[in-house]
Amino acid sequence: MITRKQLSRLGLFDAKVPRYTSYPTAPHFSNAVSPGDFASWIEAVPEGGTVSLYLHVPFCRRLCWFCACRTQGTATLGPVESYVQTLLSELDLLKAHLPRGVKLSRLHWGGGTPTLLSPGLMRALIDKVAEVAPFAEHAEFSVEIDPNEIDGERLDVLAAGGMNRASIGVQDFDEQIQATIGRPQGYDVTRRAVEMIRERGVASLNADILYGLPHQTRAKITETVQKLLSFAPDRVALYGYAHVPWMAKRQQMIPSDALPTPAERLDLFDTARRLFAWDGYAEIGIDHFATPDDGLAIAQKTGKLRRNFQGYTDDTSEVLIGLGASSISKFPQGYAQNAPATSAYTAAVREGRFATSRGHAFGGDDRLRARMIEMLMCDFRIRSEELEQDYGVSPAALKAMFSRANEQFEGLLEITEDGLFIPPEARPLTRMIARSFDAYDLSKAGHSSAI
Ligand SMILES: C[S@@+](CC[C@H](N)C(=O)[O-])C[C@H]1O[C@@H](n2cnc3c(N)ncnc32)[C@H](O)[C@@H]1O
Numbered sequence: 001m002i003t004r005k006q007l008s009r010l011g012l013f014d015a016k017v018p019r020y021t022s023y024p025t026a027p028h029f030s031n032a033v034s035p036g037d038f039a040s041w042i043e044a045v046p047e048g049g050t051v052s053l054y055l056h057v058p059f060c061r062r063l064c065w066f067c068a069c070r071t072q073g074t075a076t077l078g079p080v081e082s083y084v085q086t087l088l089s090e091l092d093l094l095k096a097h098l099p100r101g102v103k104l105s106r107l108h109w110g111g112g113t114p115t116l117l118s119p120g121l122m123r124a125l126i127d128k129v130a131e132v133a134p135f136a137e138h139a140e141f142s143v144e145i146d147p148n149e150i151d152g153e154r155l156d157v158l159a160a161g162g163m164n165r166a167s168i169g170v171q172d173f174d175e176q177i178q179a180t181i182g183r184p185q186g187y188d189v190t191r192r193a194v195e196m197i198r199e200r201g202v203a204s205l206n207a208d209i210l211y212g213l214p215h216q217t218r219a220k221i222t223e224t225v226q227k228l229l230s231f232a233p234d235r236v237a238l239y240g241y242a243h244v245p246w247m248a249k250r251q252q253m254i255p256s257d258a259l260p261t262p263a264e265r266l267d268l269f270d271t272a273r274r275l276f277a278w279d280g281y282a283e284i285g286i287d288h289f290a291t292p293d294d295g296l297a298i299a300q301k302t303g304k305l306r307r308n309f310q311g312y313t314d315d316t317s318e319v320l321i322g323l324g325a326s327s328i329s330k331f332p333q334g335y336a337q338n339a340p341a342t343s344a345y346t347a348a349v350r351e352g353r354f355a356t357s358r359g360h361a362f363g364g365d366d367r368l369r370a371r372m373i374e375m376l377m378c379d380f381r382i383r384s385e386e387l388e389q390d391y392g393v394s395p396a397a398l399k400a401m402f403s404r405a406n407e408q409f410e411g412l413l414e415i416t417e418d419g420l421f422i423p424p425e426a427r428p429l430t431r432m433i434a435r436s437f438d439a440y441d442l443s444k445a446g447h448s449s450a451i
């Protein structure tokens, strides 16, 4: 039995560890990757293959205090219209470089709040994407929807454009918590958004909620989960609230003395986790839940769960192309990130070139370590056979790596001929265990707290 004391000693309550949506993590990107590299990596996509596409819309009508996402507030549509024009030009650039016959396995609109686009702007983006690459069979088109910022007309456009997965931001239903985190959102507003989404036949509903919020208690998170379950979402992301006011200045509005202690955070997560389990949801990786027939649950069962910048996915494409300010792309050759500032991004695209400003070209043992970390984050195990076959690493070298990790974690890990396994009681430590396979300077690796 692992105790709280032991979890604390092993770094759970004070470590700053990345969420490992990439390896190496974004703080390790450098200016070694240029717009020319990005263009050549796109050109290397096999003809007739599939890619995933992410479009970033970094605008919100109101800025929630808790939010750590890169986004800017706007009261008018002017800046958004001009940004979408740039996005359309960037899509034209992509089209010019993308080999023939490439199809989309996934299209995701994220932000910020993509649903603040007017119906006309949404349609323009949908049409342009279709010109660049059509959807592949069984493709998914998902959109992040703020229930406060959606209406029937916009949902009509999205549904007609093929949206088959809607992702709504809930955070918490409790009014005191909502007031403290600067995100008022009446239960009826969320319920109406869900009804409108369902009425349009959108096949799948995702929801984001948070644990570790100010004033959150076991009773309050129980109520939030129960209300959420009444919507029967297909997937839920239960993220740990990352309080990083030195980075996200808006969070200075949130009184830190109202935040739960690290031990209480663990308890809040566990309370919500049990409720989802009782309701028949499968636990996916470190912070997701899905109905047994959802793609994520099936991918997990069949060992095909993957992790990318959007979190857990069942997408099997090797290429994820991110467009828009600050977006990150992933290729078999490495990562490429667009300029984070909207001004620099716009200037580059208006001059007719890609806006890549940083990235990382894979070298050394990056791919091997990336896969090991992905396996831990997805399956809580590293399968040696796959690594030996795909990366030519020797069983002895793997064993040595596993033993070093196990020493660091006081023998809590299981090591067998098949590989390394994190037993359920040690899973709160998963990100820390993954970090022990990270070869980069750990002081730069991440910024969000371990739980
Ligand atoms: C980029 S936001 C977009 C959602 C959409 N704009 C909305 O408000 O509904 C996606 C999700 O990131 C999560 N998020 C934002 N700030 C966070 C923080 N400080 N810690 C943990 N998760 C956070 C929230 O759960 C949010 O729903």
Ligand code: SF4
Residues within 6 Å of the ligand: 059, 060, 062, 063, 064, 067, 068, 069, 071, 111, 112, 113, 146, 169
């Ligand atoms: S939570 Fe959504 S609406 Fe609120 S600031 Fe973040 S991205 Fe914008």
